[in-house]
Amino acid sequence: MDLTVFSGTANRPLGEALAWALGSPLGDCKLERFPDGELHVELGEDVRGRNVCIIQPTAPPVGENLLELLLMADACWRAGAARLMAVLPYFGYARQDRRSSPSEALGGKLVADLLVRGHFDRLMAVNLHTASLEGCFTVPLEHLNAGTLLAEAVRPYAGPGAVVVSPDLGAVKLAERYARQLELPLAIVHKSRTSGSEVNVRGLVGEVRGLRPIIVDDLISTAGTIAATAEAVLEAGSADDITVVATHALLVGPAVERLSKVPIRRLISTDSVVPPKGLPFQHEVVSLAPLLADAICRVTAHVRPR
Structure with missing residues (x-):
């Protein structure tokens, strides 16, 4: 099945390097911000029936980058993508994997739930701060080690x-x-x-x-x-x-x-x-691009031309 790679704005250079390593151009996705601060996402190409990979580290500002990832995923899902994978080279909120008092929020689990709600079939992360966070996800997680x-x-x-x-x-x-x-x-x-x-x-x-x-x-x-x-x-x-x-x-x-x-x-x-x-x-x-590309090819049966 064909693979399309989109990159959010949190780390565009890594997104471009990953697309190059996979042998395909980076997918066209238009991201705009309305005057009131809302993000608007619109795909510039057809993804119907395709495997789609979205690369976006949830780096600072974590909330903005996480929302951007979820909006891109929603656009791909609504456009008929066959499968969605989120590649998170850095996973924010991984340090909030446990509570030290009953009055604290469990940020790691909450963000994991949000990603699952984003229609992703598979997630990929690199060196989570706490490996036990894997148990918070109800979809397959590829945990890579750099x-x-x-x-x-x-x-x-x-x-x-x-x-x-x-x-x-x-x-x-x-x-x-x-x-x-x-x-x-x-x-x-x-x-x-x-x-x-x-x-x-x-x-x-x-x-x-x-x-x-x-x-x-x-x-x-x-x-x-x-x-x-x-x-x-x-x-x-x-x-x-x-x-x-x-x-x-x-x-x-x-x-x-x-x-x-x-x-x-x-x-x-x-x-x-x-x-x-x-x-x-x-x-x-x-660069993480070769490591990520190899892992993506293994789980999607994509053949690397390079």
């Missing part, structure tokens, strides 16, 4: 004298995979979160003295965790050649300012969100 791609990108900096550092207990399994693939020792920072953007470091397990730290995490938002981790390993005597690896480099709010105050030599991330420009350190971006 770790192998990122580990290979960091390999040139991971020779003798380097150490993989997990910034908290939640990232230990991720860090262990990097350490195994790169054949490096592992150190773990113990932290406690005081607010949505502030953290305190309580201790460090493992040896970092004289070693080059490679701090790995799935997500950098305000960079409070990464900055605190960098300070902790420096206080423990590590070298000041610090590499940070993350799947999703949101870098919102005070993130860049925080990272500029510690000796971050380089950041390696994917293009799940549009890479920020003008960073005060080297930024290497690994």
